[in-house]
Every structure is written in C-alpha cells, then in structure tokens.
Amino acid sequence: MVPVLFILCGFDLYLTLFSSLLVDCGNALVMTLIAAKYRQINIRRGLLLAVFALMWIAGGIVVGKLFIPGNEDFFRGSAGIMTIIIGTSFIIKGIKNKPPRGSNSIPGDGPLTENNQADAGNKPEKGFRSYLIYAGVALMAFHIGFFGLGGGMGYAIFLMLFLSYPVLKATGTAMLITFCSTLFAACCFFFLIPESAFSQLHVQWLIPMMVGLSMFGTFIGAKITYSLTERQINFLIGGVVIFAGILATAQKIILQLTAS
Numbered sequence: 001m002v003p004v005l006f007i008l009c010g011f012d013l014y015l016t017l018f019s020s021l022l023v024d025c026g027n028a029l030v031m032t033l034i035a036a037k038y039r040q041i042n043i044r045r046g047l048l049l050a051v052f053a054l055m056w057i058a059g060g061i062v063v064g065k066l067f068i069p070g071n072e073d074f075f076r077g078s079a080g081i082m083t084i085i086i087g088t089s090f091i092i093k094g095i096k097n098k099p100p101r102g103s104n105s106i107p108g109d110g111p112l113t114e115n116n117q118a119d120a121g122n123k124p125e126k127g128f129r130s131y132l133i134y135a136g137v138a139l140m141a142f143h144i145g146f147f148g149l150g151g152g153m154g155y156a157i158f159l160m161l162f163l164s165y166p167v168l169k170a171t172g173t174a175m176l177i178t179f180c181s182t183l184f185a186a187c188c189f190f191f192l193i194p195e196s197a198f199s200q201l202h203v204q205w206l207i208p209m210m211v212g213l214s215m216f217g218t219f220i221g222a223k224i225t226y227s228l229t230e231r232q233i234n235f236l237i238g239g240v241v242i243f244a245g246i247l248a249t250a251q252k253i254i255l256q257l258t259a260s
Contacts, residue, residue, distance in 0.1 A: 012193060012197035013068065018186055018189040021144075024182045026211045027214055029215070030215050032172065034172075035172025035176075038168075042173045046177050050181060056137075056138045057188075060146035063145075064148070081249070083248060090167075136154070140155055140158070141181060157170075166230060
C-alpha cells in the first residue's frame with residue numbers, strides 16, 4: 001500500500017504512512033470488537049501491553065524523523081520475503097494440527113465460537129518465556145513508530161510463541177494492541193505532514209474510501225474466519241499472508257522496472 005500511494009498517487013511520504021496507519025487502525029478496531037463479541041480476546045493483557053508499547057512507538061518516531069528525510073527511496077518498495085516466511089509458519093502449524101491415527105476427532109475441530117475455547121489465553125502465564133512478550137512488543141512497537149507500518153501480525157505471533165495463545169485469541173488480543181498502537185502513531189505522524197499535502201483533491205476522498213473499504217473487508221473476512229476450525233484458520237491465514245508477500249515482491253519488481 002505504501003509504495004502505491006507514495007509512487008503512483010504522489011502522496012507525501014508522511015501522508016502515505018499516516019494513511020497506512022489509519023487503514024490498520026480501522027481494521028484493528030473492527031477485529032477488536034468482533035473478537036470481544038466472541039470472547040476471543042484478553043482485554044486486560046492487551047491494554048497493559050498496549051500502554052507498554054506506546055513509549056517504544058514514540059521512540060521509534062523520534063529515531064525515524066532522523067532516518068526518513070534522507071532515505072525516502074527505502075519506502076518505494078517492500079520485498080515480501082519475511083511475510084512469506086510468516087505465512088509459511090502458519091501453514092506448517094495447520095499441517096501439524098491434525099488428528100492422531102485411529103481418532104475421529106480433530107484438534108481445534110468445530111467453529112471457534114464464543115463458547116468454544118473462550119477461556120484459552122486467560123490463564124496466568126509463568127516462566128521466563130512469558131517475559132519475552134515484552135521484548136517482542138517493544139520490537140514491533142518501535143517498528144511501527146520507525147517505519148509507520150502496522151504490527152498486528154507480529155503482535156499475534158509473539159502472543160502465540162511466548163504466551164501459547166490459540167490463533168484467534170492471539171489475533172483478537174493483538175488487534176487491541178494494534179488499534180491503540182496505530183491510533184497513537186497516526187496522531188503523531190499527522191503533525192509531521194506538511195499542510196500542502198492535503199491540498200490535493202484526491203487525498204480528501206481517497207483516504208476515507210480506503211479506510212472504509214478496508215474495514216468492510218475486515219468485517220466480511222472475520223465472519224468467514226469465525227466459522228472455520230482452528231486448523232482451517234491456520235491454512236487461511238498462511239495462504240493470505242503468503243499471497244500478500246508474493247504480491248508485495250512482484251509490486252516492488254514492477255515499480256523498479258517502471259522507474260528504470
């Protein structure tokens with residue numbers, strides 16, 4: 001999204017990052033509300049981690065202000081290798097989550113509704129690994145502030161890795177953290193946008209349209225996701241994330257060829 005707005009639409013870079021954060025914030029809000037409805041969210045844990053993340057976002061913004069002005073070409077394309085690796089990890093998790101031989105039951109079988117696995121991820125976590133979540137959140141929060149990009153997927157992965165949250169509980173809690181993170185970061189980036197950037201007519205309708213359509217797509221996607229089993233969700237997330245990574249890589253190549 002960032003290269004398209006920055007290169008093809010001619011947006012100011014800070015306006016581009018602000019728009020991207022607004023889209024992520026809107027999507028996170030929709031998913032947070034839906035996750036709360038299905039009780040697939042740890043609100044207390046999410047809010048505590050969100051507050052912890054804010055200072056790292058602020059630090060990332062301060063450092064980013066020194067980096068961005070002389071390195072705008074860095075935002076002209078994004079290779080999706082890391083995204084593809086993340087998506088592959090979900091596919092592998094889905095493959096591993098299969099029924100044992102001679103068993104008629106499937107782990108995670110049945111739609112994950114509000115009464116199914118509702119208490120998963122709410123038990124207190126113990127051990128050194130549980131403290132690593134703070135390092136993970138700090139890393140993603142700094143990334144949000146530095147690059148102006150959402151960290152929802154990263155938050156979810158760290159929640160699954162360090163706190164053993166099931167995928168929907170991790171996603172719901174991560175979306176709460178992401179909503180707070182991107183809202184704070186978007187407000188900060190707003191004050192870095194030059195006034196002239198808002199004078200373009202297409203800016204006034206394109207940004208609200210993107211946010212609205214993305215939130216609607218998130219709502220539809222959530223309806224589909226919450227009707228699937230946990231194993232199917234892993235395959236769905238993995239497939240979508242891998243596709244996004246391939247698309248980002250292809251987009252980078254096309255933009256580079258166009259520029260040359």
